[in-house]
Amino acid sequence: MSTVFETALKGKHLVIVGGSSGMGKATAKMAAALGAKVTIASRNPAKLQAAADEIGGGVKAAPVDTTQEADVKSWVGGLGPVDHLVITASSAAHGAFMDLPTDDLRDMVEAKFLGPYVAAREVLPVLSNGGSITLFSGVLSRRPSAGATGLGAVNAAVEALAKGLALELSGRARVNCISPGMVATEAYAAMPDAAREDMYAQVGGRLPVGRVGEAQDVAQAVIMAMTNEFLTGTVLDVDGGHLVRD
Numbered sequence: 329m330s331t332v333f334e335t336a337l338k339g340k341h342l343v344i345v346g347g348s349s350g351m352g353k354a355t356a357k358m359a360a361a362l363g364a365k366v367t368i369a370s371r372n373p374a375k376l377q378a379a380a381d382e383i384g385g386g387v388k389a390a391p392v393d394t395t396q397e398a399d400v401k402s403w404v405g406g407l408g409p410v411d412h413l414v415i416t417a418s419s420a421a422h423g424a425f426m427d428l429p430t431d432d433l434r435d436m437v438e439a440k441f442l443g444p445y446v447a448a449r450e451v452l453p454v455l456s457n458g459g460s461i462t463l464f465s466g467v468l469s470r471r472p473s474a475g476a477t478g479l480g481a482v483n484a485a486v487e488a489l490a491k492g493l494a495l496e497l498s499g500r501a502r503v504n505c506i507s508p509g510m511v512a513t514e515a516y517a518a519m520p521d522a523a524r525e526d527m528y529a530q531v532g533g534r535l536p537v538g539r540v541g542e543a544q545d546v547a548q549a550v551i552m553a554m555t556n557e558f559l560t561g562t563v564l565d566v567d568g569g570h571l572v573r574d
């Protein structure tokens with residue numbers, strides 16, 4: 329018997345920008361298993377193709393850097409009609425308010441806000457009526473952390489973008505934003521293993537669910553957001569209870 333998600337996604341074309349890693353890749357895997365036609369995108373073509381090969385199921389790789397507007401325009405030309413767009417692609421800059429170099433902040437705004445803004449705008453003409461856009465923010469917009477003020481502010485901007493766009497696209501497409509808490513992904517790959525595991529234990533131990541997230545936890549929420557036709561303009565917190573903890 330088909331699940332409600334299989335019925336909603338079978339044969340639909342999903343484009344996942346950031347699909348070579350972490351939550352984007354987990355979403356691509358889940359959607360492909362549910363019968364969707366999936367295209368994944370990110371900057372590094374070799375890493376992207378490796379992810380597509382790993383996922384299998386006919387997943388296509390279409391490299392793009394969302395910070396290069398001209399490239400985004402030509403990338404969209406090769407996609408064909410799109411039913412659901414998911415954008416996890418970002419980069420994060422950490423640093424105290426007085427210390428974070430302006431160029432690092434600017435790069436983060438480019439990657440986490442402007443890139444998704446431009447990608448959503450360029451995909452819109454090929455997005456099906458009744459389709460969806462899912463953006464990504466993060467828990468820091470509403471549970472700030474010292475040393476991540478810039479990132480929290482950019483997350484808040486992405487949430488405002490999702491809400492405003494949901495209104496602007498009324499009757500045309502639904503727009504939602506996923507706000508993850510800490511999720512164990514390749515985003516933390518540069519940390520030494522012991523320090524990373526310690527961080528996961530410390531952060532997870534303070535959450536109501538007692539652990540940090542797995543990419544699949546968030547993928548489930550993305551699938552729900554893109555298929556639930558009564559959901560738009562929502563920021564969906566997938567954070568293990570981070571917003572309600574002490």
Ligand SMILES: NC(=O)c1ccc[n+]([C@@H]2O[C@H](COP(=O)([O-])OP(=O)(O)OC[C@H]3O[C@@H](n4cnc5c(N)ncnc54)[C@H](OP(=O)(O)O)[C@@H]3O)[C@@H](O)[C@H]2O)c1
Binds near residue numbers: 372415420507513
């Ligand atoms: N992991 C967490 O704890 C956490 C917490 C809160 C919020 N978030 C947010 O959740 C989202 C997903 O995070 P994640 O941990 O799954 O990330 P991730 O594993 O680091 O994956 C990021 C993906 O984006 C791609 N990418 C980065 N910059 C790009 C660009 N300019 N153009 C196109 N693709 C680009 C990367 O591939 P290339 O490098 O090859 O381009 C990669 O596929 C992000 O928006 C992140 O800020 C994450």
